[in-house]
Amino acid sequence: MRAAALLVYSPEVRQEVADSILATEGVCKRFGALLASDNVTLDLHEGEIHALIGPNGAGKSTLIEQIAGAIKPDKGKIYFRGHNVTKLNTAERARLGLARTFQISALALEDSVLQNVILGGLGAQGRPYRFFKPVLASSALRETAEAALERVGLAQLARTRAGELSHGQKRQLEVAVALTLKPKAFLMDEPMAGLGSSGSARLTTFLSELRHEAPILLIEHDMDAVFALADRISVLVYGKVIATGSVDEVRILPEVRRAYLGDDAWDC
Amino acid sequence: MSREGWINIALILSLLAVPLWAQVADEPFLITLSTRVAIFALAGVGLNLALGLGGLVSLGHAAFFGIGGYAMGILASHAQSYAPILEVPLLIEGTKSMPVIWLTALLVSGLVALAIGALSLRTTGVYFIMITLAFGQMLYYFSISWPAYGGEDGLPIYTRNNFPGLNTLDPIQFFLISYVILCIALVFISLLTKSSFGLALNAARQSVRRVETVGISTYRVRLTAFVLSGMMTGLSGALFADLNRFVSPSMFSWQTSGEIMIFVILGGTARLFGPVAGAALFIVLEHLLGGISDYWLIFLGLLLLAVVLFARGGLIGLLAGSPSRSG
Ligand SMILES: Nc1ncnc2c1ncn2[C@@H]1O[C@H](COP(=O)(O)OP(=O)(O)OP(=O)(O)O)[C@@H](O)[C@H]1O
Numbered sequence A: 001m002r003a004a005a006l007l008v009y010s011p012e013v014r015q016e017v018a019d020s021i022l023a024t025e026g027v028c029k030r031f032g033a034l035l036a037s038d039n040v041t042l043d044l045h046e047g048e049i050h051a052l053i054g055p056n057g058a059g060k061s062t063l064i065e066q067i068a069g070a071i072k073p074d075k076g077k078i079y080f081r082g083h084n085v086t087k088l089n090t091a092e093r094a095r096l097g098l099a100r101t102f103q104i105s106a107l108a109l110e111d112s113v114l115q116n117v118i119l120g121g122l123g124a125q126g127r128p129y130r131f132f133k134p135v136l137a138s139s140a141l142r143e144t145a146e147a148a149l150e151r152v153g154l155a156q157l158a159r160t161r162a163g164e165l166s167h168g169q170k171r172q173l174e175v176a177v178a179l180t181l182k183p184k185a186f187l188m189d190e191p192m193a194g195l196g197s198s199g200s201a202r203l204t205t206f207l208s209e210l211r212h213e214a215p216i217l218l219i220e221h222d223m224d225a226v227f228a229l230a231d232r233i234s235v236l237v238y239g240k241v242i243a244t245g246s247v248d249e250v251r252i253l254p255e256v257r258r259a260y261l262g263d264d265a266w267d268c
Numbered sequence B: 001m002s003r004e005g006w007i008n009i010a011l012i013l014s015l016l017a018v019p020l021w022a023q024v025a026d027e028p029f030l031i032t033l034s035t036r037v038a039i040f041a042l043a044g045v046g047l048n049l050a051l052g053l054g055g056l057v058s059l060g061h062a063a064f065f066g067i068g069g070y071a072m073g074i075l076a077s078h079a080q081s082y083a084p085i086l087e088v089p090l091l092i093e094g095t096k097s098m099p100v101i102w103l104t105a106l107l108v109s110g111l112v113a114l115a116i117g118a119l120s121l122r123t124t125g126v127y128f129i130m131i132t133l134a135f136g137q138m139l140y141y142f143s144i145s146w147p148a149y150g151g152e153d154g155l156p157i158y159t160r161n162n163f164p165g166l167n168t169l170d171p172i173q174f175f176l177i178s179y180v181i182l183c184i185a186l187v188f189i190s191l192l193t194k195s196s197f198g199l200a201l202n203a204a205r206q207s208v209r210r211v212e213t214v215g216i217s218t219y220r221v222r223l224t225a226f227v228l229s230g231m232m233t234g235l236s237g238a239l240f241a242d243l244n245r246f247v248s249p250s251m252f253s254w255q256t257s258g259e260i261m262i263f264v265i266l267g268g269t270a271r272l273f274g275p276v277a278g279a280a281l282f283i284v285l286e287h288l289l290g291g292i293s294d295y296w297l298i299f300l301g302l303l304l305l306a307v308v309l310f311a312r313g314g315l316i317g318l319l320a321g322s323p324s325r326s327g
């Protein structure tokens, strides 16, 4: 079967895993009876967008959580920039240059948009242990933050409280914060959700450029965006990667056709 | 300036004006009351850093208050009996010097806060409340059962400690010492709130994931806040002991932790001057109602209920409205 042919992780390809910037190797995660990650091995190359698609509940976010360090895998390893980061926590992985955006946005909602972005710059700078100098007076932090807001198109809203943003704008804000980290790789969990068609077209153009700054592991339900953006696509079903390949290879898979191209839905 | 700014200025000036007027009118008791307000406010300012800004509901801040108190008590009692605290391996003698006592109180309460925080900050929510409470109670029972410094009966200190150039036994001068320390603490907190650290601490309260995701350890940020918070409350304990010239295990009791928390909540959680307003209100009520009825705590309870249900911003919130944002 075609799907089987696309399971590319034969021994000689393992070398490639070691060369890639980010890789998971045999990651397993069980929630009670539910196998949320079933021996997941995938990787992210420099300069690419690797899209992760699959039906609701397939375990996409769970995989991202494990890569980011928020959930510990039961089994398997995670490599980032040549380091085995499996035992590092979220903050340590972030300091290595792993940036992420959340499916359900995680922001300081009482703070202004600008303050949220400045927090990113603070993290990138290293230690936030300065007690006397007003943080907003730091022109370096401010400039980085304003440039990041400009890039995602939120510059006008810098003084708005983050809690007052729409869902789509919150996603954009998360992308802006991620930008200030000058990361070596991005993990993005459904950044297009809630954006509307003009917003997602904009973000599509933006991400397309962004991959050259740092590669992106992208979870996305918006198939137009995925097909437009992805260099490679992995299909996750019941926690298992059933296929990895180029857009053309993946879009003809029966599972994908059924789910995304009008045949009956995937949910069970 | 914002409305809250004006209210803060009015508050801090009143706290100065009342004892100055009392000095002129020869009402020493009012000066003592004002001194209590300043000292309790300082304890509250300390807790407010953890509770208000950091979202860390510590029910064990009496631990630091008591440690500050006993730092003063132990140093001063050795000084008045001329018996060194330690001879081997090095000679440590008691002292009646306030600055030395304050530094000791800051240092020891900081170290204890580091230990308590390092363990309790691994938990959150109710567990955090219970662990901080448990540490406070441990110190309480320890102070009761340790006979060397008075045990259950507490430890009287016969004269107030010294501050170079001042007559600390003069109520107004001791008030001014406490008042200036409170002002320094308030300036520190107002700077901290706007600083890098303040931004990180404030964000950690709102979303741990957000802060971790940018590479900042929320554990370390909170631990730092907890230590600073404990140090300020510890310093207020040393001043409180000096005000009363007496230290007792009740400084360690959970009622004390509760009272410090009441100052913060009454005045307005996370508001710079919340603890000042709260401590003032508490002392005024205690004085007015406590005189009429022994059941004044019932009134306090009702008031607290009203604040929690209808005025989350406490007294400051009631007067100044929602907090203004910067940035
Ligand atoms: N902490 C958890 N405890 C128990 N079960 C969990 C937990 N997190 C996720 N799950 C379950 O694991 C499965 C995978 O969830 P996950 O959020 O990773 O799916 P997803 O592919 O991101 O779905 P969606 O497209 O809806 O975002 C789901 O069935 C979910 O209910």
Ligand SMILES: [Mg+2]
Pocket: A060, A061, A062, A103, A189
């Ligand atoms: Mg998901």
